[in-house]
Amino acid sequence: MFIVIDVISFALPVMFSIIFLILQQQVRIYALQDIKRQGDSALSNMKSTILQYGSRIVDSGTTDDKCSTIINSPSIYLLDKHDVRFNYYLTGDSRIASAGANFLTPLPLTTTKVTVSNLLFSCTQSNTFSPPVVSISFTVAMPALGTSMNYSTKVKLRTY
């Protein structure tokens, strides 16, 4: 009887620690997948929208071209070809959001499950008549799991 109890008292903790190990691995892989999915989605969304609709880089108040003044800015304002304004910025709860004149409310591009940091926009123009090139970079992370991924791209405005 004692042998059976001994075996069970040894086996149960081992089994639970194995289950815990597997679950911990699963959580990490899920976190990594979520970070990648949300980062990819936000980057793809910003890239395709700016590429398809972005016509000019402006600032929040005016419609003057401001490409040269956008250097590592945490937000960016653009006009489409009908001069409708839209912008991207980092919200207080560390999400990337898009807002625009045609939007009723800002549209978050990431969820609160992940934390976005270092969202930076820059704009360069090789000469006055060449199309602006918008640089976008940000980091998506799950701080609790110590996992993060960096994202960066450059978009040349097509409808300039």
Added chain:
Amino acid sequence: MEKKTATHGFSLMEVLIFISILSVFFVVAASIVTVSVRMTKTNMHRITATHLAEELYEWLRSEKEANWGGATYAGGVSSFTERVTQMPPGFCFDMASLSWPASPGWQSDCTFSLFPNVNDLGFRRYATFSATTVGSYVNQVNVAVSVEWTESGQSFSVPINGVFSIWEQ
């Protein structure tokens, strides 16, 4: 008069059979768990490698967007096309941050280095270029990005292939 009470227990044979069955169960379970944990780790590394490959591909596309150029290499590297038409036709890129290495190199010389998210093994990322020219002008550049790593004596790789060309054409 002394009363005899019947005691119920396990015989040695029963205990041995029980322990044997339990041992077999644990050996099988341990091997399944080992394989499962290894596969999970491989999948985590694959996700990281895919991100590293996509990050490099996107960065190269950005470099192309920013400064295509069009000329082939003739001693100076001021544009994307001049840089990617050098010999050897590839670059070994850093894991932590992306920038052009000082000079191109062969894939076999590219070393494995640690990536911050994965502390237990090294990756290497390499991009190979081949340009198609029209006259002396580079018409398009074929890009092959690969991220490689080795775990449990097995080599893994995530390849991404693409074609860059200037959109004005």
